[in-house]
Amino acid sequence: MPISCAALLRLVLLPLVLLAVGCSSGSSGGDDSSGSETVEADTDAGGNTDTNSGGDDTGNGGDTDNDDDAGNGTETGQGNAPKALIANAFSGTSIGLSWQRDGATYAIYRGGEKIAETDNHFYVDHGLSINTEYSYSVASGDVNSESETAWVNAKTLINNTNSGLNNGAVAVPVLERLVNISECKNVRSALNLLDEDLDICLAAMLESNNMAGHLEDMRAFAARVRSEQDPAMVELGMRLFYSQSLSANGDVACASCHHAAIGCGGDNLSMPVGVNPLDPALVGPGRSDGINEVPIVPRNAQPICNVALWGSGLFWDNRVALTDRGIRTDSRDVSLNTEAAVGTGTLALMMAQAHFPVTNPAEMGDVTQFGYDASSDSGTTDYREDLVAANLGRESWSGLFNAAFGDDQITFSRIAQAIAAFEAVQLFIDNPFFDYVDGDLDALDNDEKRGAITFMSGNSGCTNCHAGAFFTTEGPRPANYPQIGIGTDENGSGADLGANGAGAFRPPTLLNVALTGPWGHSGQFATLRRNVEHYRDRAASVNQYYTNSEMCDLSQFSGLTDCASKVAPNGLALSQAILATTGGDAGNNLSDAEIDLVVRFLETLTDPDAANTSSNSVRALIPTRDGGPDGKQLDARDSSGKEL
Structure with a gap:
């Protein structure tokens, strides 16, 4: 029978290819899912x-x-x-x-x-x-x-x-200036409040923001998500998430950029390193491909923990979205396949998102390397099914797939669904601030209470983007962050204009934010405080950033020769162009002391289990170091050689 060159090439390469799956890193992902439970499943939404x-x-x-x-x-x-x-x-x-x-x-x-x-x-x-x-x-x-x-x-x-259908996020926040709140003595700053007035003031602000109601909703949402996941599906998803068998060269797993023991499921790098690492087992700071001084993945790998709470979209630009018409992605095949498998319920966003890193050359694999057309839906779909799914040998994986799906058929759709189920249980939503909302007035100290008041006050503007118990409005906003890295501009300018242009990105949830640095869509800021300070005067912040070459303070680039010219060669001009479009010179004018208070408050949003990498909740998200079903499991370690 006659056969095309492309088909012949696929047949020849098929036994040799190990392709990547749905790990959400960098420009394709890096979003968001830590609960840790592998428990009984009810009917999934x-x-x-x-x-x-x-x-x-x-x-x-x-x-x-x-x-x-x-x-x-x-x-x-x-x-x-x-x-x-x-x-x-x-x-x-x-x-x-x-x-x-x-x-x-x-x-x-x-x-x-x-x-x-x-x-x-x-x-x-x-x-x-x-x-x-x-x-x-x-x-x-x-x-x-x-x-x-x-x-x-x-x-x-x-x-x-x-019902557990509300995730605790708020799209339209309450913005009341502190001076207008009588319970807060009509002061202009939380710094002016007496200690004995803090609880009364904060109680009034919590009530006006309905924080207790949003927290109840989020907890019910998380409980429902946990209860819906089939333990066998979660176990399969965990093994897939840590499997290097799914990457183009057999050297990258989803967990290479989203390890449960790092940054609430991130990698603590400004920009992740995907394909061709010098040391595949090394995860987090120190990971390098030995060639590119500036990573070729342009966006920060967001943490996986709490990804299941997102209701509108995933990725920094929300390009995988849930709308009133269903799942919207760049691929009609992905949208249709996702809805056919799980509808538009709990797993839909995560399952759809899981399709894309596998087709990203910088993250996990290059479809053109194997004769597929990366520009067509059919090409990327065939790549996922012909190569990614086919390279999970049934002899090794059939038991796990049979337990999860009832038979041992291996398809990419099933791979993505299982990974989504594993991500769904990575929920870390307990913290001192929520203890305070529950009525434990000693859960926060006085400075943390002043920080909470400052954060929720209309003076700071923080809740413009970070409202509700999930601390995000979910929709992209122009944050005017400095432009660094290779960017996403196809012309190679280094620009990354985000979702709607003009530097618009989805505001991340602030739950566990103190663990998830560096901060920004490209990991621009080395400290959480500097990130908060940016919003005092964004134009001044951008100028300060380049004047002081702050990109070179980032641990990933601190030892790089000619750092500024390599990491952000056109950064200032690109950033100023965005500022000119958005009018980003506005700010909240918080004092240094008030910024310090806000940072203190943000630190109270950390789940103790997420912060403790030896906690049972974190360890439950890391498979036994046994090499995995086929000997290709990522059993990771950090730069000091410590096993993760």
């Missing part, structure tokens, strides 16, 4: 099939309860406590627990009473009371033995009526 292992009418998660009449249960005597035990609310009346799979059988205790026994690595406890904290112990043998038992606490939602 995006159309997933219910594959619960639990949830029967007895309320024991569907596991076999081997308690005898005395409630003593069966002792397994296996002698190993479950690793990375975590628990989270699934609703107002249920809590999900999960731990690392190890094949053991575990007894589940609530408040010291045995409620079930399971050989799964998850359990869902139903029939609980709303707004109630429960204590659990999970034991492989003697529940009183520290070596055989792990303990965890979790609290149900405050009610069981919230």
Whole structure:
């Protein structure tokens, strides 16, 4: 039979190619998903099939309860406590627990009473009371033995009526100047408030912003997302996310730019390094391809944690978006395939986004290298299916796909769906500020309270872009950040004009923002304080940036010869052109002391589990260092050689 040259080339190269999948790094991604749970699934709003292992009418998660009449249960005597035990609310009346799979059988205790026994690595406890904290112990043998038992606490939602469809973001913020708020003594600055007036003032601002209501919505949203994910799908997604088998040269995984142990699922670089790294196992600062002094991925790799909370779009420019007409992307095939698989529900944005890094030459693979047309929808679609999916050998991966989908068929659509499910459980939304909103007035110190007041006041303008409990309005805004890096301009000017031109980018959520530097769409600012200071006077900030060659303060470029001319050769002119278009010389005129207060407040938005890379919640997002199904797993380390 006659065969085209391109087809022949594909057949020849097929067994040799290892292609990349949906890791959201840099210009194609880098957005946003950390919850950590691998737990039971209910019917997914995006159309997933219910594959619960639990949830029967007895309320024991569907596991076999081997308690005898005395409630003593069966002792397994296996002698190993479950690793990375975590628990989270699934609703107002249920809590999900999960731990690392190890094949053991575990007894589940609530408040010291045995409620079930399971050989799964998850359990869902139903029939609980709303707004109630429960204590659990999970034991492989003697529940009183520290070596055989792990303990965890979790609290149900405050009610069981919230549908969990609102993510806590606010599109139209409340902007009230401090001087107009009587509870704040009509002062012009939080610096002028007496200590004894702080709680009254802050309570008034929280109420006017409906912060408690938005927080309740976000928690219900997160609980619903957690409850919908099938543990088998999440486990498959985790293995795919860390698999280098999916990259063009077998040396990049999604986790290469979005590792759970770095920056809430980022890489702490200004701009990520994708293909052809000198050391594939090295993740984060120090990663290099040995050739390009300035990375060829132009945008900062945003953290994955909390990506499931985004409701409007993903990527810095929202080019994967959810509209009233469905999923909108640059590819009709991707949009249609995504909706066919999961509808427009929870997983849709993440699944659609997961299609694009694989076709980005700088991030994970060049389709033209294998004879495909990168400019056509059919070319990139064929590339994903013919090569990416086909190079996951069934002998190695069939068990995981069969557990997740019911058969061992491997398609790119399934790969993207599984990665989306894994990203969906990466939720880190507990922090001291939310403890304060819940009523713990000692959760913040006085300067942090002044910072919260300053942040929410119309004086600062912070909530113009960062409103609600999710701390973002989600829609692109002109931030007037300095232009550095290679940019996205096809003419090679170095410009990156963002979503709607004139330097417009999606405001990131501020949850865990203190962990996610460098800050800016290209990682322009080395410190969070400098990032906040930028908004005092953006024009002055831009001039200061280039006068002081601040791009050379970034750790990624600090030792680079002729740094300024290489990192931002046209930066000042490009930035001034954007400023001229947007009128970006306006600012909030905050004092240095007020900026310091805002930074103190932003630091209270950090989830302690996200900050602690040894926490169970982080460890649950990193697979066992066993090489993966086919020996190509990214078992990462940092520049000091420490295993991540």
